[in-house]
Amino acid sequence: MDGRIGTVTRPTLEEVRRAPKVVLHDHLDGGLRPATIVELAREIGHQLPADDAESLGRWFAEAADSGSLERYLETFDHTVAVMQTHDALVRVAREFVEDLVADGVVYAEVRYAPEQHVESGLTLDEVVAAVQEGFDAAVAAAGGRIVVRQLLTAMRHAARSMEIAELAISWRDRGVAGFDIAGAEAGYPPTRHLDAFEYLQRENSHFTIHAGEAFGLPSIWQAIQWCGADRLGHGVRIIDDITVADDGQVTLGRLAAYVRDQRIPLEMCPSSNIQTGAAESMATHPIGLLTQLRFRVTVNTDNRLMSSTSMTDEMVALVEAFDYGWExxxxxxxxxxxxxxxxxxxxxxxxxxxxxxxxxxxxxxx
Known part of the structure; x- marks a missing residue:
C-alpha cells in the first residue's frame, strides 16, 4: 500500500495508542524519564536545573521550545551526564523500551553515540553491551511484543566515526542494526566521514545519516550521492527542491525526484522539527505535501523527553493537522x-x- 487514502473517521488518542507503531528515529539520550534523571543525578552529585521530576520535565520542554539552540543542547548535557555507568545505561535502556511498549510500538531502532558515554571509564564495547542488556531485559518482560535494535551514532564534529562504524559491525549480529552520524550539520558535512561509510558499504551494512534538518539540499545530496545513505534522518529540507505553482501544480527538482524514485525513506520528526525551526507549524509541516506526493515518509519522535511527545502524540497531531485516517x-x-x-x-x-x-x-x- 502506498499513498494517502483519506477516511471520514478520525482515530482518537486512545485508539491510536493501541495501534501498532514503528519508530526508526528515536534517541536514547533524548527519551529518559525525568524521575530517573533526578535519581541518577543525585547518585553522582550532578546539578540539575530542577530537583523534582515534574519541574524537571517542564524545564526540558521549555528549554527545547525556547528557540535557543544553546538551551536546547544544554538539555542533552544533563541526560548524557547521568548515562556514564553500566547500571545507569542498563536502567535507561530498559525503561526506554518499557515506555515504547506502553505506547504500542512493535519495532524500534534506538540511536545514541557510544563515544559520549565513556567519561567514567567504560569502553565503547561495554557501553553497547550495557544498552543491549537493558533492551533485552525489557523485551523479555514484554513477552516479545516488541523488537528493538540499536543504531550506533558517531558525532559529525568528532573524529571517531571509523571506530564507531567498526563497533557497529562487530555488534551487528548481537542487536546493532546499523550506523548513523549526528550533530551540527553546518560546517560538518557527511563527506568528512566518507571512509566510515565506504567501510560500511564494503561490509554490506546499513546506515542512515542526519541530513536536511538544520542544513539544506547540499547536506541531503552529499548524504545520498557521496556517502550512500540508506535513509535520511529528518530529510525535511527536501521540500526546498519542490516547487508548488499558484495553480497547485507541483514540480520536483532532480534531487527530490531521485529521492522519491529510489524510495529513500525520510525519517520525519514533526514536533522536533517545529522546535528546531525546520518547520513553522504542524499544519504547514512539509510532511503533508511529501505524503501527498508519495515520498517514502515515516513518522518518528526524535527526542521524546525534549519534545514531550510519543509516537501516539505524533500520529494524533498529524491526524488533527491533515485530517488523516486509519489508512x-x-x-x-x-x-x-x-x-x-x-x-x-x-x-x-x-x-x-x-x-x-x-x-x-x-x-x-x-
Whole structure:
C-alpha cells in the first residue's frame, strides 16, 4: 500500500495508542524519564536545573521550545551526564523500551553515540553491551511484543566515526542494526566521514545519516550521492527542491525526484522539527505535501523527553493537522517497517502478522 487514502473517521488518542507503531528515529539520550534523571543525578552529585521530576520535565520542554539552540543542547548535557555507568545505561535502556511498549510500538531502532558515554571509564564495547542488556531485559518482560535494535551514532564534529562504524559491525549480529552520524550539520558535512561509510558499504551494512534538518539540499545530496545513505534522518529540507505553482501544480527538482524514485525513506520528526525551526507549524509541516506526493515518509519522535511527545502524540497531531485516517496511519507504519534495518523476512513477518491484522481490525471497527 502506498499513498494517502483519506477516511471520514478520525482515530482518537486512545485508539491510536493501541495501534501498532514503528519508530526508526528515536534517541536514547533524548527519551529518559525525568524521575530517573533526578535519581541518577543525585547518585553522582550532578546539578540539575530542577530537583523534582515534574519541574524537571517542564524545564526540558521549555528549554527545547525556547528557540535557543544553546538551551536546547544544554538539555542533552544533563541526560548524557547521568548515562556514564553500566547500571545507569542498563536502567535507561530498559525503561526506554518499557515506555515504547506502553505506547504500542512493535519495532524500534534506538540511536545514541557510544563515544559520549565513556567519561567514567567504560569502553565503547561495554557501553553497547550495557544498552543491549537493558533492551533485552525489557523485551523479555514484554513477552516479545516488541523488537528493538540499536543504531550506533558517531558525532559529525568528532573524529571517531571509523571506530564507531567498526563497533557497529562487530555488534551487528548481537542487536546493532546499523550506523548513523549526528550533530551540527553546518560546517560538518557527511563527506568528512566518507571512509566510515565506504567501510560500511564494503561490509554490506546499513546506515542512515542526519541530513536536511538544520542544513539544506547540499547536506541531503552529499548524504545520498557521496556517502550512500540508506535513509535520511529528518530529510525535511527536501521540500526546498519542490516547487508548488499558484495553480497547485507541483514540480520536483532532480534531487527530490531521485529521492522519491529510489524510495529513500525520510525519517520525519514533526514536533522536533517545529522546535528546531525546520518547520513553522504542524499544519504547514512539509510532511503533508511529501505524503501527498508519495515520498517514502515515516513518522518518528526524535527526542521524546525534549519534545514531550510519543509516537501516539505524533500520529494524533498529524491526524488533527491533515485530517488523516486509519489508512494513512497504516501507510506511515508500513513505510517504516519496510524501511527498517532488519532482514526482509523479519520485516515481512511483522507487517503481515502484526501490523496489517491490527489495522484491519481498527479500520473495520471505525
Amino acid at each position: 494513512d496511519l497504516r501507510w506511515f507504519t508500513i513505510n517504516a517497517m519496510k524501511s527498517a534495518f532488519l532482514p526482509f523476512d523479519e520485516r515481512l513477518a511483522i507487517i503481515d502478522e502484526v501490523i496489517k491484522p491490527a489495522y484491519e481490525e481498527l479500520i473495520s471497527g471505525s
